[in-house]
Amino acid sequence: MSNQRIPGFNPMFRLQWEKAQDSYVLLYPEGMIKLNPSAGEILARVDGQRSEAEITAALQQAFPEADSLAADVCEFMEVACEQNWIRFHE
């Protein structure tokens, strides 16, 4: 699996910071998924432009105290793709 792949949102879902939930959420027809902090931080950097490698680098910069994030990001991307939240463009 190349970390050069570019994730973008399935147009069905909209990511948003939700003050009342104190978290990022995914909104979709008549529903809402509350994201845990790390899922929220990753998805907040998905813009259909940046590759997985670039997103990982940006996270690493934002959270310098964290160990290598590459494996976690990759694992989460797989989950998000399975859930149909995101799609990849090579």
Next chain:
Amino acid sequence: MNRTGSVSTSELQGSACLPDVAPKPAGQPLWLLAELTYKCPLQCPYCSNPLDFSASGQELSTEQWVKVLREAREMGAAQLGFSGGEPLTRPDLNELIQEARHLGYYSNLITSGIGLNDHKLEQFRASGLDHIQVSFQASDEAVNNMLAGSAKAFEQKLKMARAVKANGYPMVLNFVTHRHNIDRIDRIIELCIELGADYVELATCQYYGWALENREQLMPSRAQLERAERITNEYRVRLEAAGNPMKLIFVTPDYYEERPKGCMNGWGQIFLTVTPDGTALPCHSARQLPVQFPNVKDRSLDDIWYRSFGFNKYRGNDWMKEPCRSCDEKEKDFGGCRCQAYMLTGDAANADPVCSKSQHHGKILQARAEAEAPADVPMTFRNERNSRVFCRSE
């Protein structure tokens, strides 16, 4: 209408009480259903609007709706449904969509598709509308138009469903199923595949409002229901094998259950409806209960949600009677639906008679028996003329 039965005096006294009460624990109103109007070009005999909708007061103004949207958003509402009646009959719909997006709602337009056109689809998209749900009455033209009470409805719906997808919206297709269309569920699903729906709600009629009035004509037999569920499951397997992400949501009628649904996730917990005249309700059918509900013209939504009599009336479980009070499932189903308890037993604090522990469960069994041998009586269509008859008789 005679199905409402008698009303207990404690209910009536309750409704006459002062509106303010000590607040009980409540969640956030995550879901705001804005019923913009009762006007509708269709006449579906299972409409969830109240039977006496024609006696409803003046519709809220644009400014009043904007205030409702702002206040609910401030309280945590994230999902917003524009509903009705037919919301497209409101000339300010686009303005409200813009306001909704500005406030950060995920906005859903719940429409019959009648009155929609390419221009509006593009305009709403640009204004930030997130999703459109189009309702169908059946998979074929004749049955659809008979049920909708309109000769051209089906053709228009097909055209608009295609246009919704062409404009890049997520699309939910909603089919209310009943004894007249449920045997064609395969064709319904095929039609949804062809139209490219993202979600399909195969929602068996719930017997409120006009649907209760027409229950004998609508309720499917158990065999019809089981066949439809089996076919739906077969399609789920087929869709998955074909890599088609379309989701089929099959809603069973609670009349065939032995335990009630956890209605609205509990009274006044996540769901807030505002009706065309500004009455605030914990669910869209609660208006028929003998409970005084507040109006957004008089009070703020925060005050309504947390402190009004109506929104606290069935919160928590200290209002419960037996068999609910001592039931170990009361935290799961909250005693079922207050409206159904009221409609079928005359007291909204009774257990929902869907529950086999209810002493009124016989009413449900009787309805099931009737569905096996339905009487051939004409349906009462939802329109102004018929509604005025209900206004006079109540």
